[in-house]
Amino acid sequence: MELRQLAYLVAVAEEGGFGRAAERLSIVQSAVSQQVRRLERELGLVLFDRSSRRIRLTAAGERLLPEARAVLAAAEQTRRVAAEITAGAEGVLRLGAVHGPGDRLYRVLAALAELAPQLRVRLTRAAPTQRLALVRSGALDAAFVRGPAAVPGLDLLPLWSDPLYAALPAVHPLAAAADGTPLRLGQLAHLPLRLAPRTDNPPFHELVTAAWHTAGLAPPPPGPPFTTLRETLTEIADDPPSWTVFYQVSGLPPVPRVAYRPLADLTVTTSLAVRSGAPPPAVRRLLQALHLVNSPAPGRS
CATH class of the missing domain: 1.10.10.10 (Winged helix-like DNA-binding domain superfamily/Winged helix DNA-binding domain)
Known part of the structure; x- marks a missing residue:
């Protein structure tokens, strides 16, 4: 028939x-x-x-x-x-999500809903390396990732950059900055660094370790093991002086006796990871939404 x-x-x-x-x-x-x-x-x-x-x-x-x-x-x-x-106006967009900072993801999803009301978004939260593997295998159409500059088989489209912060004991001399001046890596070179293992987040670990070589500095001495951010910050407040580096997810954690200082000339870039080649229609709609969110409002520079 x-x-x-x-x-x-x-x-x-x-x-x-x-x-x-x-x-x-x-x-x-x-x-x-x-x-x-x-x-x-x-x-x-x-x-x-x-x-x-x-x-x-x-x-x-x-x-x-x-x-x-x-x-x-x-x-x-x-x-x-x-x-x-x-046309990318209907279907399912399988998207790997990333936490914070701020409401960027929600603004992107709202803009996407305006552009393509019938396009459903299925968010997946996973470790950075897993998100990249899921995009490479085709299980995800795209994923937000922080840090990596290049990944074989994938295109990384830079979206925005966020500052990195040093967390150190509030009583340490470097904790005070009346004028809000960012710290430079050289100022922290003597202080033991609690850095999350490379296996936890390879792109971020490589970003931080490469920054010392780029600045022509020897890496700081390793500090006690990094566990979770909250536990590590609590230990920084009470243990012998050490510090850690992190990016904001939902604001600076309010931990007593811990101070936060932005780091000079060190940022983490969030990119959209897609498979190399022409992006599928749903991803093209996502890119349009990202352009709308990242474009300055009329009358602003």
């Missing part, structure tokens, strides 16, 4: 004859008659009474007519949805 056979059935029924149906369909009458007979043979039914000048549906034809119309409507709906997916 072919869709065109059902379309011919509907046209003949509505026009009351094979000739008028052929005119409506812009094909020859013999093609309409031939396809309708093939449909009748396949179904084992006579669909039209051909004994009079005006062709009429048989009882079987009357019963099947609404089904044929429903199938044709479903096919048309399938074509429409496919066109919307091709």
Whole structure:
């Protein structure tokens, strides 16, 4: 059974004859008659009474007519949805998410909803290396990631940068900065650094360690192990002097006896990781939303 056979059935029924149906369909009458007979043979039914000048549906034809119309409507709906997916206006965007800072992700999703109301977003939260692996395998369409400058098989599209902060004991001489001047890495070179293991977040670990080499400095002595940010900050407040480096997720953690200083010339870049090549339609819509969110408002620089 072919869709065109059902379309011919509907046209003949509505026009009351094979000739008028052929005119409506812009094909020859013999093609309409031939396809309708093939449909009748396949179904084992006579669909039209051909004994009079005006062709009429048989009882079987009357019963099947609404089904044929429903199938044709479903096919048309399938074509429409496919066109919307091709345009990136409908479908599912499988997106790897990243925590904070601020409300950027929510603003991006709101802009995307304005651009493509029918596009559903399925967020996945996972470790950075896993997010990249899921994009590379095709399990995710795109993912937000921090830190990496290059990943084989993926394109990294820089979106925005956020400052990095040093957390150190509030009583340490470097903790006070009346003018808010950022700390330079050289000022911290003598202080043991609590840095999360590379296995926890390779891009961030490499970003921090590379910063010392870029600045022409020897890395600081390793401090006690980094566990979680909250536990590490609590230990920094009470243990012998040490420090850690981090980026904001939901504001600076309010930990007693710990001070925060921004680091000079050291930021972490958030990028959108996509597979190399032309991005799929849903990702193109996401890029449009990101452009809207990142563009300055009218009248601002």
